[in-house]
């Protein structure tokens with residue numbers, strides 16, 4: 001039995017983890033076995049790689065190194081947690097996955113979508129999300145939500161221009177993979193956004 005692999009994408013602080021927790025409860029109440037996880041991270045080794053990448057002290061890290069580390073973290077995550085969970089018929093909900101690399105490293109860091117995709121194909125092999133939910137949100141609302149946080153990591157501290165490239169990058173990706181990547185309006189209250197996600201997910205599960 002094959003499970004369901006859902007990934008959540010969007011700009012920093014758009015509300016992904018808040019919604020992932022609600023979605024997990026929703027599925028559990030329906031009796032499903034759910035695994036929630038995140039990238040970079042999700043396993044002990046991948047979390048160590050995460051600390052290395054996001055540490056503000058590592059100012060001289062090259063963009064290529066960054067892309068390779070994200071892919072290394074993903075490879076471990078897929079082999080140790082995601083693939084086995086899906087093989088056991090579980091629903092896996094992951095906060096960011098390959099599309100973050102395509103957008104942040106491929107587009108915003110200008111390494112090229114194709115280059116970044118190829119090295120991630122090596123990392124993920126056949127494990128591609130069944131559905132990717134992209135959180136579309138007003139720039140001002142993201143800033144408000146970000147202000148609720150005290151410590152910004154190395155990538156979050158990038159300038160507005162970088163975050164604009166990320167946001168537009170997601171729109172480019174959506175054009176490339178319209179069947180897999182679905183957009184939801186992430187403005188509004190936590191409950192409003194949750195209901196929009198449920199609607200979308202129910203449609204996917206009907207198929």
Ligand SMILES: Nc1ncnc2c1ncn2[C@@H]1O[C@H](COP(=O)(O)OP(=O)(O)O)[C@@H](O)[C@H]1O
Pocket residue numbers: 011012013014015016017018019145146148149186187188189190191193
């Ligand atoms: N719909 C919402 N309206 C207002 N604030 C929100 C909403 N969703 C999340 N937040 C708040 O915004 C901040 C970032 O949310 P979080 O879920 O951590 O985002 P992400 O996982 O995308 O970084 C948190 O302080 C969270 O409580």
Ligand SMILES: Cc1cn([C@H]2C[C@H](O)[C@@H](COP(=O)(O)OP(=O)(O)O)O2)c(=O)[nH]c1=O
Pocket residue numbers: 010011012013014016038039040070096097098099100101102104105153155156
């Ligand atoms: C998974 C992944 C994340 N990232 C970035 C996006 C975020 O700025 C950061 C992860 O931080 P995190 O705190 O997990 O995300 P968020 O701010 O959305 O809650 O790493 C990449 O650049 N490439 C990737 O492949």
